[in-house]
Amino acid sequence: MAPVSWPGRLRRVVDPYVAALLGTVALATLLPATGRAAATVGWAADAAIGLLFFLYGARLSTREAVDGLRQWRLQTVVATSTFVLFPLLGLAAAGLVPYLLTDDLYTGLLFLCVVPSTIQSSIALTSTARGNVPAAICAGTYSSLLGMVASPLLAAWLIGSAASFSADGLLTIATQLLAPFAAGQLARRRLAAFLTRHKKPLGVLDRLSILLVVYTAFSRGVAEGIWQQVTPIRLLALLCVATTLLALALNTTSLTARRLGFNRKDRITIVFCGSNKSLATGLPMAAVLFGASAGPVILPLMLYHQVQLMVCAVIANRWSRDASAVPAPGLALREGKQTAC
Numbered sequence: 001m002a003p004v005s006w007p008g009r010l011r012r013v014v015d016p017y018v019a020a021l022l023g024t025v026a027l028a029t030l031l032p033a034t035g036r037a038a039a040t041v042g043w044a045a046d047a048a049i050g051l052l053f054f055l056y057g058a059r060l061s062t063r064e065a066v067d068g069l070r071q072w073r074l075q076t077v078v079a080t081s082t083f084v085l086f087p088l089l090g091l092a093a094a095g096l097v098p099y100l101l102t103d104d105l106y107t108g109l110l111f112l113c114v115v116p117s118t119i120q121s122s123i124a125l126t127s128t129a130r131g132n133v134p135a136a137i138c139a140g141t142y143s144s145l146l147g148m149v150a151s152p153l154l155a156a157w158l159i160g161s162a163a164s165f166s167a168d169g170l171l172t173i174a175t176q177l178l179a180p181f182a183a184g185q186l187a188r189r190r191l192a193a194f195l196t197r198h199k200k201p202l203g204v205l206d207r208l209s210i211l212l213v214v215y216t217a218f219s220r221g222v223a224e225g226i227w228q229q230v231t232p233i234r235l236l237a238l239l240c241v242a243t244t245l246l247a248l249a250l251n252t253t254s255l256t257a258r259r260l261g262f263n264r265k266d267r268i269t270i271v272f273c274g275s276n277k278s279l280a281t282g283l284p285m286a287a288v289l290f291g292a293s294a295g296p297v298i299l300p301l302m303l304y305h306q307v308q309l310m311v312c313a314v315i316a317n318r319w320s321r322d323a324s325a326v327p328a329p330g331l332a333l334r335e336g337k338q339t340a341c
Contacts (some may be wrong), residue, residue: 050176090113144278
């Protein structure tokens with residue numbers, strides 16, 4: 001086997017997209033948008049969010065979503081982990097304030113707990129570990145659809161006044177998220193071939209749009225003194241909290257899937273889909289819900305995303321090397337501690 005180059009080893013440790021996110025945060029810290037520039041960037045970010053959710057809707061295969069209903073038990077377990085287990089863990093973390101987390105970071109942790117599962121990462125990890133890939137596609141799809149409604153409502157319950165949940169706020173959510181998504185679904189038949197031919201450049205457009213959202217949020221945060229509120233010690237504590245949250249989710253989903261009698265492939269799907277959180281959906285949603293206060297709120301989600309990529313990649317590779325191995329409770333916790341914190 002040829003030796004892996006240093007850049008190759010670095011890419012295995014730090015996802016290039018996460019590196020771009022961190023670079024965007026640094027740019028917003030050094031050169032935040034202010035005055036007229038802030039207004040222009042804010043308008044562009046709103047347009048980017050609408051475009052993102054239009055593309056999400058246009059890419060969603062209605063046939064795949066309907067076919068996934070046949071595996072309702074698996075989908076129920078994943079949805080329960082995403083929208084019940086995580087919020088409960090978030091509530092249990094209230095005791096960490098103010099010792100490890102500030103009020104703003106805890107708000108971000110609660111928001112992380114209500115974000116839907118990811119699609120791309122869950123599929124990639126499930127495929128690597130030789131799990132049930134079609135079920136992973138459906139699980140991510142259902143989670144995203146349910147998250148359109150469940151995430152704002154759960155955030156209203158858990159976070160309350162920290163986010164914009166007035167009638168106007170809900171109208172903004174419907175206008176910026178649900179309406180473009182529905183329009184994308186209606187246009188899917190005409191755009192399906194185009195989206196398939198231009199999948200790679202459109203994927204780049206997705207990520208650039210999210211980077212714009214991050215830049216806008218942190219520009220506002222810098223103006224409000226975010227880095228005076230979030231010290232390096234707080235960030236380290238947040239990293240450890242995110243790692244612990246992921247370990248609890250991995251082991252709980254693994255134990256639940258085993259107790260319910262799912263086969264090995266389905267257990268792999270449940271573990272990854274039930275423990276991952278979507279950065280692509282969460283960041284635009286945070287921008288809509290929290291507005292100018294979104295800067296510190298999105299930090300937990302960004303850190304959790306990096307930790308989930310690192311830890312779950314190690315676990316998926318381990319399971320792929322031994323197809324007879326059964327995902328067992330405790331394995332994810334041990335590997336997560338060795339890898340991330």
